[in-house]
Amino acid sequence: MEYVHTDSDIMFERPGPVPMPGEDSNRLWQVTWDILDKAQEFSAEHRDEIPESKSFKEWLTDYLENQVQSTDPERENYLEEGVRKLVPGLAMYWADENAIPLERVSLKWMDAEDIFPGDHSLVINGFDRVVKVVSAGLKSNIRVLLEHVVDKIEYDETEAISRLGFGTMYKILLFFPTCFWPLHKHFINFLPSPLTIPSAQLVQHFGLNERQVEALTVYMQDLANYSSLMPQYNIPILVGYATNRAAELMERLSDEEARMVYLCQMAHYFPILLQEEGTGKEGELVGKALWPTVSFMSRWNQDPFARGSYTSIPIGASQMDLEVFGIPVGARSYGTLCGNSDDEDNSGLEEKVEGEEKLRLKSVDDAENGRIFFAGEHTSPGRFASVHGALMTGQREAAKILGQHSF
Incomplete structure (x- = not known):
């Protein structure tokens, strides 16, 4: 299997065309991962004392309110106020990886997942290679039955089965005519805020209905993020992600409705998507000419043979x-x-x-x-x-x- 290391990102703190400076986003990521490490250490050291009902979000709230301070930079537990406010939003990334809300993550078992060492990478030639290699080694008298439905167990x-979490990760692939985001960035992250609501003007511009507005609102108040395939493939494709409630709402939309929701979300940060055609410089594509003409999306929650994406310990x-x-x-x-x-x-x-x-x-x-x-x-x-x-x-x-x- 071929894979490449992915380590560069751009982060937006709030709607608008100006991203967070790279050194600030790197600092925020580092603080967040350090706090996650502390939570996992706490879980391992105090497992017998932690109530089964205590969530990671409860621990994080207590840690940020009582274990760090923002008044004395000389003290070890100093954490500037601005960073402290942004950490809970970025911590959603860890929970989203397992498709579970922060308030459902079990603090008692925060350290349960034994993650393999190595860099975050993207598989280039597809995960289906795993199946092909494994199946090629099967002996001729071993049968793999596909498209056989089990009626009852x-x-x-x-x-x-009922206790474990089984969340939904929703993915949408957007094929754009050209790349209007930073060419060499692997990820685009949009920090959430409970106060972030879709612009009424943009909702009208993209003609969103009530169901689309609901999905967009939940998505913008969660951690919204995309992977860019430009660095690996030199093709202007963005992969958008949504989890939990946002994922469920996205899956209920038609392909076209979901595509417009994602376009509206991105237009909050990339005004070039809103420009009138013909206003671009030197033949630059702008406005509707930039909108994706092709999109594909997953619907694991609605798939009768899946009903979700993967497991977590809630x-x-x-x-x-x-x-x-x-x-x-x-x-x-x-x-x-x-x-x-x-x-x-x-x-x-x-x-x-x-x-x-x-x-x-x-x-x-x-x-x-x-x-x-x-x-x-x-x-x-x-x-x-x-x-x-x-x-x-x-x-x-x-x-x-x-x-x-x-x-």
Whole structure:
């Protein structure tokens, strides 16, 4: 697989054509990531003390209000007021990566995701290469069945599926006639603000209906961001993202309606999209001549075979809800807890109470009993919400199946 490192961005603090100076945005990113590191350290060190209902947003609010100060630059816990106000908005980026709102992120399990080291990169020749390489290695008597619909599954042993988060990441690809944004920037970020509302003049200019205005309002009050494909492909394509409520609202729009919502959002920052045709210099495209003529978008939430994008650990859930998928259906039983819960015979994943007796779900060391095996990013305790996790759990479950049969 070919990939390239992506590390440059441009950031807008508020609507208008002037972006934040590069040194200011770099400083803001650094502060935000440092605070996220502190939250993860706190999670690891105080897990037993943290209530299951406490969110990362609660911790962040408390940290910014009580753990840092903006009056004495000489003190270690100094954080200038302007930066302190912007951190919560930029922290949404971390939550958006897992398609979960900040107020739903479990503080107790902030450090659960074991992220591989390396630079943030863009895959050049497509993720389908993973499937092609893996499938090419299958033996001829192993079948992969596509377009087969499962009519019904009856299974009620655990509540892990209902507890785990499963958010939506919405993507739209906008193909522009030419590039009017900075050529060599990989990302364009627009900081959110609860006070940021769409311009009535621009809403009228783009002819947005009520549903479009609602989607645009939610999007502008969230962290809006785009990836530019210009640095890698030299093609004027922007990939826009939305998550959570904004994603759900975008998916309900038609392709054309969603395209106009994104155009209206960008016009708040790039006035060239609003100029009258014929006013550009030396044949420069402006106004409607710049509008994209082609767009593609995902609708994972509405897809009956997906209903979302990927997994997160929200408040009320735990890493054990991911671990429980490591036990196949048919290879499960409940054993009575006794003695040291760390003993091998008493190790397990989930407690339940039946009368006065505590039982713990445990694996039966008999691979022949396994009949349905769970794989996918949602079954990876440390690498959920990633392609790595999906691939590695597939290998994990394949090894169990190969242990049952000789192919």
